[in-house]
Amino acid sequence: MVKITYIEHDGTQHQIDAEVGTTVMNAALDNLVPGIDADCGGECSCATCHVMVDKTWMPKVGSPSDAEESMLDLNPERVENSRLSCQIPVTDELDGLVVNLPEFQF
Amino acid sequence: MAEATTPLMVDLDPATVPLEDIDVSQRELWSQNKKYPFFKRLRDEAPVHYCKDSEFGPYWSVTRFEDIMEVEQNWQSFSSDPTIVIQDPEEDFELPMFIAMDPPKHDEQRKTVQGVVAPRNLQNLEGTIRSRVQTILDDLPVGEQFNWVDRVSIELTTQMLATLFDFPFEDRRKLTRWSDVATGGPETGIVESEEQRREELYECLEYFTRLWQEREGTEEGIDLISMLAHGDATKNMDPQEYLGNLVLLIVGGNDTTRNSITGGVIALNENPGEYAKLRNNPKVIPNMVSEIIRWVTPLAHMRRTAVKDYVLNGQQIKAGDKLVMWYASGNRDERAIDRPDEFIIDRARARQHLSFGFGIHRCMGNRLAEMQLRILWEEIQKRFHKIEMVGEPERIPSNFVHGFSDLQVVLHPH
Ligand code: HEM
């Protein structure tokens, strides 16, 4: 089990235990963390699972693939540390991960 | 010509017609609502299906949820250019619009206008939308029969468009007319000839050009025309391209939302148990809105044109082939959606439907559409015990705009 903290736009924190092998998107849905819609169910095709990865974690989380980039790029509120959470697999390395949730999904 | 060789689907038994004869594009299947058994047959037996001859020429039907997703994701192989409908464009009358473009141009143009319908901006519109909904509902006759499509669905979506464009309010029904004209050729009876259609669309262009000229000289406002006139990627559009993008925004936000508004009333009437759930728990409305949009599927298809050879679920697609992604079928695919033919307002994962498309062309107005429907149902529930459907709805004879032209109802207040 790996600890992940989701911080809502209003500051509310949700710390959950995620299984290695799931995704940061699915871990949120499984634990009823609000703020992620995931309309395409993890297919990198809707961009409604947008999160902003805590900057200190960016090196470990890494940058988006081309397919993810083309979806992220269309989000007007995209920032440097934006990622689609369905494209972040949960690994042991990410124990303690912190991600911020946007005010709106698109 | 095509009619002479192709049998009329509505006269055939979907269970026994030879697969190769199936043509799901025929209008009668849509106006008589007989398409679903044909789609089920295709999903089960020929999920990527070639129709060699139709009114629209040969085309592939993609009918399963998963296969549709695969096509949506791969814009490198499946282009939205030159058009996203099954019918090929008129050679000498092309309307360029970003829904029918590929990257990078698509991305540039979309980015210029999408801010206006982004959730942050919608917050500012919610109050206006709610008060307009309230006025429309409060003016409705109680206890007597009327056409819901005209009095509510069209009126509300037209008012919303007028708000988005900051369009002269008293002229707003022009927007409805232009939307109808843009989507319907002479065969639908909306216009008498292709010439008339063009004339009316040029009138639309003239009207909007005036508005553009007024706004280009003033500071950028938050309406769509002003954003187009000031945006770097759009301010130098040629007239045909401006017209194309206007038509996209008018049509995109018009028939789709209109038919969801009508379809919701039909679905609740056909499913009294669900209507009871709604009465007992108005909190279900946001989830119900997604379910309505799935169940109605306001746009029955989007079309792509292959630009590379590609093997899709075992079928060899060739560069140049026409593919039709039938959302109306994918949204009823039992492989992806639990009990897909049932309308269940508190369904789990209700948002996971195909009605808005997926990938880079995913509907830009999806949050606006959901917001309009949510507000409408919140206000309906405050006022009426039941919107009773009396008689059968009249359906539009189109395989693209999937909806209704007439729905007679009687209102019963609390
Ligand atoms: C329930 C209502 C609606 C439905 C079902 C719907 C459906 C769709 C679909 C299926 C697509 C194309 C996806 C593709 O090609 O893969 C689309 C694109 C689009 N829609 Fe909607 N739409 C709705 C409401 C709206 C509204 C209210 C607007 C108003 C702004 C709008 C504007 C657009 C635009 C501009 C595009 C083009 C996006 C692009 O190509 O990047 N839609 N919509």
Ligand code: FES
């Ligand atoms: S869930 Fe759709 S892009 Fe992540």
